[in-house]
Structures are given as structure tokens and as C-alpha cells.
Amino acid sequence: MKDFNFYAPTEVEFGQESEEKVAQLVTKYGGTRVLVHYGGQSAIRSGLLDKVCSQLQSAGIYFEKLGGVVPNPRLSKVHEGIALCRESRLDFILAIGGGSVIDSAKAIGYGVVYDGEVWDFYLGKADATQCVPVGVVLTIPAAGSEMSEASVITNEDGGIKLGYSNNICRPKFAIMNPCRTFTLPPYQTAAGVTDIMMHTMERYFNPDCDMTITDEIAEALMRTMQQSVLEVLKNPEDYRQRAQIMWAGSLAHNDVTGNRNNGDWATHNIEHELSGLFDVTHGAGLAAIWPSWARYVYRQNVSRFVRFAVNVMGVQNDFTDPEATALRGIEAMERFYHQIGMPINIHELIGRNVTDEEIDLMTRKCTLDDTKPQGRFMRLKAADVKAIYQMAK
Numbered sequence: 001m002k003d004f005n006f007y008a009p010t011e012v013e014f015g016q017e018s019e020e021k022v023a024q025l026v027t028k029y030g031g032t033r034v035l036v037h038y039g040g041q042s043a044i045r046s047g048l049l050d051k052v053c054s055q056l057q058s059a060g061i062y063f064e065k066l067g068g069v070v071p072n073p074r075l076s077k078v079h080e081g082i083a084l085c086r087e088s089r090l091d092f093i094l095a096i097g098g099g100s101v102i103d104s105a106k107a108i109g110y111g112v113v114y115d116g117e118v119w120d121f122y123l124g125k126a127d128a129t130q131c132v133p134v135g136v137v138l139t140i141p142a143a144g145s146e147m148s149e150a151s152v153i154t155n156e157d158g159g160i161k162l163g164y165s166n167n168i169c170r171p172k173f174a175i176m177n178p179c180r181t182f183t184l185p186p187y188q189t190a191a192g193v194t195d196i197m198m199h200t201m202e203r204y205f206n207p208d209c210d211m212t213i214t215d216e217i218a219e220a221l222m223r224t225m226q227q228s229v230l231e232v233l234k235n236p237e238d239y240r241q242r243a244q245i246m247w248a249g250s251l252a253h254n255d256v257t258g259n260r261n262n263g264d265w266a267t268h269n270i271e272h273e274l275s276g277l278f279d280v281t282h283g284a285g286l287a288a289i290w291p292s293w294a295r296y297v298y299r300q301n302v303s304r305f306v307r308f309a310v311n312v313m314g315v316q317n318d319f320t321d322p323e324a325t326a327l328r329g330i331e332a333m334e335r336f337y338h339q340i341g342m343p344i345n346i347h348e349l350i351g352r353n354v355t356d357e358e359i360d361l362m363t364r365k366c367t368l369d370d371t372k373p374q375g376r377f378m379r380l381k382a383a384d385v386k387a388i389y390q391m392a393k
């Protein structure tokens with residue numbers, strides 16, 4: 001068993017009354033002048049933004065608002081946030097939204113206290129030593145950014161989507177009220193669950209899978225998500241199932257299902273090129289790639305895929321033919337994706353054929369011109385990544 005460090009410092013306030021705690025939590029973590037950061041319309045429409053602002057106001061906490069974060073959050077919005085925080089001497093960032101708003105908040109947090117260009121962190125040219133504290137009011141369970149150390153930003157100059165990970169950006173607190181997710185459209189709900197399951201799958205398919213407790217937690221999470229999403233697609237106001245999904249989103253990415261086993265992450269990195277280039281929903285992009293990735297790599301460890309097929313996808317184990325069982329697990333996942341309205345290839349994702357030039361471009365960017373292999377379950381060079389894009393066409 002490998003040694004590991006587990007670090008999940010985020011305070012979680014979960015439930016229907018959780019938003020009442022927002023001002024108290026901001027104060028607890030040192031916020032006196034707050035940037036309230038949010039997305040497009042959903043937090044305005046639901047009244048959540050007003051509710052949070054009036055809580056801050058009643059507590060005498062100064063705040064300024066910056067909305068307009070889009071899915072696949074843009075670097076230009078980050079620059080805007082940095083300028084506003086500096087100008088108004090803001091010392092805390094409150095993200096109201098999902099992964100995009102939270103990631104934008106983290107990037108602003110890095111940038112405010114850094115003299116150079118914040119994009120340098122994402123390019124790997126510099127490492128952040130400070131970050132303005134971030135708090136979260138979560139509205140969509142998906143990315144897991146509310147407890148993670150990651151931030152993923154798109155530079156619109158070239159459609160370059162890059163992640164940067166650093167423990168110092170982990171949110172101080174996350175407020176999670178499952179009722180706030182009742183308004184999620186079916187597509188976002190399904191893409192969110194796909195992402196949640198994939199954060200666990202990326203960790204589950206790794207070369208050092210030797211911890212039974214971690215595997216069992218991971219499998220329970222992946223089984224539960226399949227049931228929960230079908231229930232909420234039938235009844236969007238099913239509190240119990242919305243709550244399970246919301247909590248699973250955090251557990252799937254705060255490393256409870258991985259314990260620092262350095263998962264695979266090839267599907268994620270191959271997908272990031274899709275959402276960078278075509279501006280698609282991250283979770284849907286993962287569904288379009290995973291089946292092809294799985295068929296390309298499963299022979300590296302057939303028994304792992306058999307275990308996944310049987311324990312997660314409910315496939316009957318054909319002991320005489322492990323490969324057939326493994327492949328039936330992948331097919332079962334494809335059926336599940338279709339059942340919840342997710343694509344299983346790029347054509348279904350973007351509504352047209354991806355061109356060979358686009359595949360070449362994504363392959364080059366994903367592997368940094370074949371200098372950066374992807375994945376750990378199987379080490380993928382540029383030719384492998386290209387083959388996976390071709391299979392996923």
C-alpha cells in the first residue's frame with residue numbers, strides 16, 4: 001500500500017437551512033470586504049443571489065458583485081475580478097454557482113496577490129504561494145471544485161483550457177442546499193452526475209489499485225449515482241436523491257475515493273481539449289470520450305475492468321471469458337449514458353463530424369506536441385491519444 005497525505009480542509013454546511021450561515025462563515029474565515037462572484041442567470045432567477053446579499057448586508061459585511069461567469073470560465077473574467085478586488089480592496093471571494101464560478105473565484109484569488117500574470121500558474125511557469133480566501137454556495141453538483149485543489153480556466157485567445165492545482169485555493173467553506181439544485185435542467189443534471197462518476201472512475205482505474213476500502217467506497221458511490229440520477233430525472237424535486245448527488249459530488253473529488261493514488265486522468269485531459277475547442281459541457285464531453293478510452297486501454301488490466309463491470313455496472317461475470325465481461329461493462333456504461341441523455345461519441349456531442357485537422361490540433365495540445373504523455377492506467381503518447389479521438393469520432 002502506498003503512503004499518502006489526505007487534506008480536505010473545507011467546512012461543509014449541508015441542508016435546507018445552510019444558506020442562513022453564509023455571513024457567519026464569511027466572518028469566521030476572515031472576510032470583511034467580499035467579492036460576490038456568480039454566473040449567468042440561474043442564481044438571479046432563483047433568488048439565491050438576493051438572499052445571500054441580504055444576509056451579508058444584515059451582518060454589515062461590505063460586498064461588491066461580479067457576475068457573468070460562463071461555463072468553461074474565461075481568463076478575461078478572471079482579469080476583471082482581479083482588477084475589481086484590487087480597486088475595492090476586497091479580502092474574500094464568495095462563489096455562488098458551480099465549477100465554473102468556483103474555478104474563476106480561485107483564479108481571481110491567486111491573481112489578486114500576485115504581481116505577475118495569473119495565467120502563468122496555468123501554464124506551469126510559476127507556482128502560487130498565496131490565494132485570497134474563497135467560500136462557496138454550491139448550486140450544481142458536478143465538478144467537485146467546492147472541496148478540490150483544482151481550478152480550470154479557458155484562455156479565449158486560442159481556446160486553451162488548462163487546470164492548475166494547489167492546496168492553498170481549497171475553499172474555506174461550502175454551503176450545500178440540495179433544494180437549490182431542483183432547477184437544474186436535465187442535461188446539466190446528467191452531465192454533472194457523469195462528471196461525479198468520472199472523478200471516481202479516474203481514481204479507480206489506476207495502476208496501484210490495492211486498497212479494498214477505497215475501492216468499496218468508490219463502487220458504492222458509482223452504483224448510487226446511477227440510481228439517483230434516474231430518480232431525479234423523473235422527479236427533479238426529489239430532495240433525498242438530489243442530496244445524495246450533491247454530497248457525492250464532493251466525495252468524488254475530495255479524494256475520499258482515491259486517497260492520493262494518483263488516478264489516471266487521461267479521459268479528463270482528452271476531454272478538456274474538446275470543451276476548450278467546442279465549448280461543450282465538460283461532463284458530456286467525458287461521456288463522449290470514456291467508452292473509447294476504455295476500449296483502447298482495458299487489456300492493460302482486464303480484471304480491473306471485470307470488477308468494474310460486475311460491481312458497478314451489474315454485469316453477469318462470465319468466468320470463462322474475462323474480456324467479454326470487461327467489454328460488456330463498457331457497453332453497459334454506454335447504455336447508461338444514453339439513458340440519461342449523454343453522448344457516447346464526439347459526433348453526438350457536437351452534432352457533426354469532427355475533422356482530422358481538429359483531431360490533430362487537439363492531440364497536439366493535449367500532449368504538448370508529444371512531450372507530455374497522458375494517463376497512468378496506460379501511458380498514452382500522442383499516437384494513442386489520436387487513436388482514441390479517432391475511435392470516439
Ligand code: NZQ
Nearest residue numbers: 039040041042071072098099100139142143145148150183
Ligand atoms: O450561469 P448560470 O446561469 O448560473 O447557469 C449554469 C451553467 O449554465 C447552470 N446552473 C448552475 N446551477 C444551476 C444552474 N441552472 C439552473 N439551476 C441551478 N441551480 O449550469 C451550467 C453549468 O454550470 P458550471 O458551473 O459550468 O458547471 P460545472 O459545475 O459542471 O462546472 C464545469 C467546469 O468545471 C471544470 C470543468 O472543466 C468546467 O470548466 N472542472 C473543474 C474541476 C475542479 N475545479 O476541481 C474538476 C472538473 O473535472 C472540471 O474539469
Ligand code: ZN
Nearest residue numbers: 143195199268
Ligand atoms: Zn471533471
